[in-house]
Amino acid sequence: MKLTRRQFTLATLMAAGTAGLPVYVKAQGKKTIAVLFDGLYSPFWVAGLDVIKQDLTKRGYEMVQAISDKDDNRQFEQVRAMLARKVDGIIIVQTDSNAVIPAIKAANDARVPMVHFNRPPAKTDAFSVAVVADNRSITNATVEHMVKVAKEKGGKYKAAILIGNLGDPNAIGRRDGFFDVVDKNKDIIDVVARIPTEWNADVAFAGLTNAFQANPDINFLFTSSDFLFPQIVQVLKTRNKFQPIGHKDHIIFGGFDGDAMAYELLKDKYLDADGVQDLFKEAELAVNAIVDLQEGKTVERVLLDPGFAIHQANLEQARDRMWGYSIYKQKNG
Amino acid sequence: MNTVRLRLALLRNAPVALFVVVLAVFGSLSDRFLDVQNFTNILIQASHIAILGIGMTFVLLTAGIDLSVGAVMYLSVALLGIYLADASPILAVPAMMAVGALFGLVNAFFVVRLRVAAFIVTLATLFIGRGLALWVTETRMVFYKDQILSLARAEFLGVPWAIWVFAIVFAVAWIVLNHTPFGRQVYAVGENPDAAAKAGINVPLVLTTVYAVSGACAGIAGFVSITQVGAAASSFAMEKEFAAVAASVLGGVSLFGGRGGVAGTVFGAVLIQTVQNGLVIVNADPYIYPLVTSSIIFVAVFVDSQRSRILERLGRRRIRIEERPV
Structure with a gap:
């Protein structure tokens, strides 16, 4: 069978498209969420990271994590690296409520939603959602x-x-x-x-x-x-x-x-x-918020965990x- | 000239004067501050920083620095809690010293053999040490058994155990630095390594030993600290390297090597702890703690720099140029 140049080009494009399909499907199915903690200094943070990880895995997300060791500059670089990697959302525990603002602005510019877990940022025009205990x-x-x-x-x-x-x-x-x-x-x-x-x-x-x-x-x-x-x-x-x-x-x-x-x-x-x-509730609120933001839904800026004594x-x-x-x-x- | 010498005498005694002022101020604000039991508390609380600072002094005297000591403290207590949980203190202390010394030897290898700046090497090993400790503990808090924790309440001849350890480390370090050939070699290397080498001193061996000593002291400091605090979270001994350097510098150890001693370092550690103690005793506003502590450190370091400047001026050769007869 003799192929014309036009048929060959079409066949090649179709083959390339088919070969790339699984990657595309994977990219659609496995969205990536970056979880950036400033440290795992107490059992609360260790358990928090575990619960978020389990919740994201259960919902079919891939999680990438990084620890900044109480270093605001390093955390900002981590945020930028995650944005360059084109993650679909960021859950963050920042060290300093003011120092995190440039990171929120960078995420806003890249249209990547950001949720603060257990620590609110300082007042800012930039948009992010904070899950906080009362x-x-x-x-x-x-x-x-x-x-x-x-x-x-x-x-x-x-x-x-x-x-x-x-x-x-x-x-x-x-x-x-x-x-x-x-x-x-x-x-x-x-x-x-x-x-x-x-x-x-x-x-x-x-x-x-x-x-x-x-x-x-x-x-x-x-x-x-x-x-x-x-x-x-x-x-x-x-x-x-x-x-x-x-x-x-x-x-x-x-x-x-x-x-x-x-x-x-x-x-x-x-x-x-x-x-x-209520660690479980806070983790759930954080993951729900990141999913909703990603889907373009409206989410309150502050999600409160009432906790209890x-x-x-x-x-x-x-x-x-x-x-x-x-x-x-x-x-x- | 006499004025300069008078100023020098004042500056030489300024750290002691500062200490007396601190005692007088807090003593006038609370009658419990000047209590003997309170001084015992201060010594116990300063003990791990002083031990860490003593090790750091050896390194600083050679114009080096060891930023990994806090990480070594954490790594050694993490290994103790996980692998030697049932060990008696008689075994635990040498084991922790060995871990620290090994870390010190790694630092020394890069500093001495590969000639990488001590600041860079020990900064890297700081992260490596913390990383290893986090890996070993899986970032979880490590708890210790009662044979370790009961040492916080143990006494010998009425003196708490932590103070004995601190005193022994201080005495050994003081004798080594002031009454042994090795001590003189440490000062000589810090003053001028090339001249020391020409004088026949084995400079690489001296440098290797001081880093090993610093690591071993970090192991002991970790043990003393853990008997008090009872558990090691992942923030254990965080930034202790700066506290150790501060204690040394406050006590008159030069960052450029060759000057100072362990007695000064102990003084520095006790002074910092006395200020912290006094602020709690008088129930000061928590916001003024860093202001007061940093002001006192600033004054002490400023006085030390003035003293160094005057000493340098006094040490300069004076060449008088004779006027030629016309």
Whole structure:
């Protein structure tokens, strides 16, 4: 059979088209989402990354991930690299709420949707969606329970708070949530130590030790993150104050996050209350948002996780919603 | 000339004067600050930075730098928590020192044999060390058993265990630097490596040893720190290299080598910790912590630079040119 030049050209184009079809189909079917975290510094972030990964895989997405190690410039470069790679969306945890703005603008220019997981950006004209826990109200609920316990026990209380990084809006929300409640109860609670931890374990350890040196009778303690529990337990043990609820030297103790150690301390009756971020809900909101944005749907700029406070009175009922309990169950069967 | 010498005498004692001012200010604000127990707390809290700084001092004295020490701390505690979880401290400490020393030898290989700048090599090994530790731990928090954690409360002759370790490391380092030929060689290499080589000093061996010492000290510092904080998250010992350099420089160790000593470094570490301690004791506003701490570091380093300038001026040769008779 003799082929004309025209037939040969058409056949070649058809063959090339057919050969390229699987790649095209794959590209359509397997969209890629970049997940950029600033670090995996606490169980919350480790679990968050795992949950997002599982959710994206379940929905048929391919995930590429990068960690910037608290380096804003590196994270910006990672965003640019992902945009050059033509990802279909970016889920990001930034270190600094202002430094992320150029990255949002770059994503807007490339028409790639961006969703912030658990940390909101600063105010900007650039468009992105933030999934955030209502840190202030969750802390309010947690500290209100602690105050309730204090009132039931009676007496006056000397309080200490371990504050997170002062540049982190979440840390500020938790600090403000704490003071909203204790300021209303100044008649029984005197805040004698405000300890900045910079989200750093040994700074927290030293700070709390020093706070107990200045005020050995601290009997009301709140930490802005559960990941500081090991250091707090060490300090309390050194001072013989790590005692369960009901013991005369028990310190009314509260935390924030809802991790596995928080569940263990609640179960063993060392912890009075813990503010729980609904990690599963936040991950789902983030993935839903990125999918919706990609499909051109309208999404609110801020998606709120109301979270909840878990305490001795509601532990049995609420623990299934606590992400730390899931991890505890996996570990301990 | 007398004025210069008077200024020099004042500047020489300025760090001590600064320390006294810090004590006086915080002491007047809280009666609990000048308590003996509080000084014990300060020494315990400063111990790991001081040990790290002592190792760093050896490297700085040779005009080098070791930015990998924080990563070595994390890597050694990660390996301890995962592979030596049941080991007694008698085995754990040498093992962690060995990990650190090995890392130091890797640094030394690139710095000494391949002549890559110490800053570049140790910056790279900082990331490698952290990367290895993250890989080993899978970025999860590592918890430790009670035989390690109980050391935070252990005492010998009424002195906490951490202070004993700190004191032993300091004493050994001080004797080595001030009373052994090796110590003199370290200073000589830092002052002028070419002259030291011409004088018959084995410069590569001295440099290799100081990096190994720095790594070993990082291993010990990691152990001391973990007995206190109880768990190692992925941020463990983050940026400790800067704290170690700050303690050394604050204590009068020159970044250009050949000047300073471990006593100064210990002083620097204790001064920084005293300020941090005082701010918590007086319940200061959390926003002023970095302002106060950085101001005191700035004053101390400024005073040190003035002192160096005057010393340099005094050390200059004075050549008087005789006027020729016309």
